[in-house]
Amino acid sequence: MAIAHRYPLVVATVACLLAVGVLLATGAQSAAQWAASLFALFVAARLAVGMVRAVAGGRWGIDLLAITAVVSTVAVGEYIASLIIVLMLSGGKALEDYAQGRAQRELTALLDLAPQTAHREVPGGTIENVAVDEVQPGDVLVVRPSEVVPVDGLLASEFASLDESTLTGESLPVERTAGDPVLSGSINGETAVRMKATAAAGDSQYSRIVALVREASASRAPVVRLADRYAVPFTVFALLLAGAAWWVSGEPRRFAEVLVVATPCPLLIAAPVAFVGGMSRAAKAGIIIKNGGTLERLSRVKTVAFDKTGTLTGGRPMLAEIRLAGNPPRFHENELLSLAASAEQYSSHVLASSVMMEAERRGILLQPAAQASETATQGVQAAFSGHTVSVGKYAFVGQQATSMEKAALSSGQLAVYVAVDGVYAGALVMRDEVRPEAVSTLERLRQMGALDTLMLTGDARETAEHVAAEVGIDQLRAECTPTDKVEMVRMIPGRPVMMVGDGVNDAPVLAAADIGVAMGARGSTAASETADVVIMLDDLSKVADSVEIGRRSVHVALQSIWVGMILSIGLMVAAFLGYIPAIAGALLQEFVDLVTIINALRSLSAPHRTARGRGFQPEAVPSKAMP
Template sequence: MARGIRLVRRYPVVALTLAIGLVGIVLALAGAGWLVAWIFSVYALAVAAWQAVGMVRDILRGHWGLDILAVTAIVATVVVGEYVAALIVVLMLTGGEALEDYAGRRAKRELDALLTRAPQHAHRVVDDHFVDVPVDEVEPGDVLLVRPSEIVPVDGELRSAEASVDESSITGESVPVEKRAGDGLLSGSVNGLAAIEITATARAADSQYQQIVALVAEAAASKAPVVRLADRYAVPFTAFSLLLAGFAWWISGDPVRFAEVLVLATPCPLLIAAPVAFIGGMSRAARNGVIVKGGGVLEQLARARTAVFDKTGTLTHGSPELVAVRPEAGFDADELLGLVASAEQYSSHVLAESMIDAARERGIRLQEAAAAREAATNGVVARIGGREVVVGKFAFVAEHAPETRRTGIAPGELAVYVAVDGTYAGALLARDRLRGNAAATLARLDELGVRHTMMLTGDAQATADHIAAELGIERVRAECLPADKVQEVAGIADRPVIMVGDGVNDAPVLAAADVGIAMGARGATAASESASAVILVDDVSRTAKAVEIGRDTVRIALQSIWIGIAVSIALMLVATFGVIPATVGALLQEVVDLITILAALRAIGGRRDARAGADAAERQRTAASAR
């Protein structure tokens, strides 16, 4: 009952039309058919006038829409006395809008789910008890309790010994993730069966889930260019329909035939198909961990011909691993690595974590520094165990140890030099590993029609060439500044161009590309703000998935439009010869609308993604059993 009342309030004109129809049936059974004709005709003309006002306003703004067909069909059926058909056309017109709204709500389920699940409160630890506070009041450093099955309210670090969390709404990963003390937790993930404590590392507005919500809201408010393309069919479709209806009247000499053709020429397939399909495509993308900022982005993805990639953090992991230790001056490998890792504890460079992890894996105990300072982009100087340890670039270390000499490196490697008490102590070599699925992603893009690839990076030419050769990338531009990347993308002839990057320095080129994709940016960086789409997980293969979803969405949108047009035209041609009465034709057009909506809803892609997920799970189980 309550649901019925909500539907009446949401779609009052549809409810009124149905009510008038029921009243007409009662009056007809009571023998007052003449009154039914008047009620139906007056109501239909009133709706036609209401639609005509909006139609005229659109025409004055230069937009020729499809409402002229519906208005003409209503007036024509009333004039020739087909008042039942007139009411059905009114129901079709208003009901089509209601069906579009309902279908849109159905298609937006995954997008809306993100919005409605946003955490509202947090349990803050205060003097050995818990106080419920609005999530916006949580500050970094606050200790929070997360009860079983509750949503993690803000980004944080696990204080409890262990936890199992469901990150599927954030990363798309369906398997619960095991966490240990000190591991990071994303807001929006769902706690497992045991209560845990976390330390907040970000305010709510800066946390993962809330940033995703902001991107979703931006995406849901857009309109796709293909929808406007559907509007452009209005003039030829309207002209064809009116000419065919006029022809039917001319050959028959009966004005009723004009009305019989027009009731089958109503525009709902064009009005409904594209919006529903694109909302469904955006919903599918969100379910696969990609927030697309508008249906127009899906259309560009569908037509993309060139893909450009940043290297570090996109095609590679962005976290180099140690591959060799080359000690000098009497140092052994473990001693040198221990000194480097101890010094790197005081550095913010991306290599620091790699050195520290390598030392811990070898069981080397790290020492505290009596003093330490970092020279930005060059290296770090630390006093460890009474010795001065200098770690960093060749030129920086050579300033402290003049006899420092360069070591040989292979393509794709980089060297970290070390001096101890003014003496050159050796070098450590590291390599940024390629992502395991990078080559497969490029191959999949080629299958999807993205034939050309390019890599833009600030790294050295030799390193860039080595990575490009491994992946089969056509063009490479190394040692790029952000402005160089923008210039390169602007000069590409095969468009649309996709640019995939992950760092703040990629923000300008992401904005300049036809489609900028921020990979793993988690909604909070300048890259994600500039991008047209944001991949929420650290997985470059989602780039190909986004292109696949774009192609599927555009294909389904256009298929749905043409299915509706084809069926309508076929029925109109039949009606030209007087085979389909006006009332029956109006009912058949409702069937056309339903077919169009069902066709467009295929863009949600639930079954396709479910099959893909089942295949992936089976591969994981096979791999696990093999181990």
């Protein structure tokens, strides 16, 4: 009953075929022909109404071929062929649904896993089941064996084994201990655990992923519209060839035989399936691509721009040393660190958390400020304990302090400058290691056509130059504000431009780029929302993977379109020459549909290569002088 409700025309066509078969078996050929012909013409009339509406809406499709094929087969007495064409057209929707479902399997799996209820502890130790939307930060929850963690939180039990494969693509379970963060969407192991919610359901990691997946599932790719445009010349060619077959042979039956094999369902089905398959493959790899248009742009990337901290580097700077200013210094090391960390608690910069973590590690208590203000990406100024403390970049602190000295830095180091009461007090030298996969990622991007690479960073030039040289960046723009980054991306001549970043300050430039890629494992919600691609793993190589998936999806989509058209044209030529009867042609066209859809599903898999990187040969990329 479900199939009949969802695909009534398919069921009606099959019933008509069975009825026609019974009539033919009983010798009622005339009744069989009338029944089949009237049913086929009824379907053709329905298609004609839809075609007129589509043309009125400015969209030309291939319905004209289908209508003409049905009418012509009825006219020449090939009523069985007309029913097969109707079955092919009505069954095309069921075939498309199956192929789309197969292609969307990974995307659908993420949506199906979304938790609906949570087990909340109440005073007295009892458990109540509540809707996941009712969970609030601070609630203590129980997650039973094999259940999905409903919201983000901290583990309250001593130990937990969690499957985070739906979030990160990592198939092996991860182990967490008391106090460790647990992400919504993780699947608990074999033992029930307790956790303390740190976010409501709508603000949790899994809800963000689900929202991105729903957006991706609803998209329609430019290459699908391109397939619609192919339909116009294909229709004209098929009608001309069918007319020529009639004129050359003198048989109107030949006209019908050509049109029977000219119904290109692959144009309607194959391209969308290839794109949904590409997005599904990306989701399985921990990459959420929000729409099909992004896949198409990824396939043509010419320039890639990167933020530095947290993108090309690990984003977890550690204190290497404290360099005190003055002879003798005004403060001891821990005193300077205490002042700097107390000010940095009012900053959103990634380095601020590193400074505070080092103070906590040394057992230093942070002091509350009477007044504090932050200049985005530059630094923070705070007043407490009778002191005014400025912490940040050299230029920022230099505007408010005397006797400034620039710290000598080696590769991978950066400095946080500190001034107290308008006098330079010293620098905290931090070290942020370059990601181990950064060099290979840039090499792969160049191999796939991205010949220009840039670094756009707010950090000091000395620090940025070390990182750019280490990973092989072509061009560098340092000491940028968020506005500077937006303007620079807009002026880049090599399009499309892909921008990769991870922080709140990257959100404007991610939105301005042709393709914004957010490193979403630790990145901000703002960056993830404005980006076109969100990488859920803390792995820069996924940037290159996303480009590879885009290239393969477009290649498979276009290949499927052309395979379908070439096979149809070959069959049309054979029908033109009189080698394919109408019934055989209708069956062969169904075979063409299957071939092209199976080919489109190849976008779900990676290209066969015997080794990582093999199959692409690096091109020589001339080095550009850093400005």
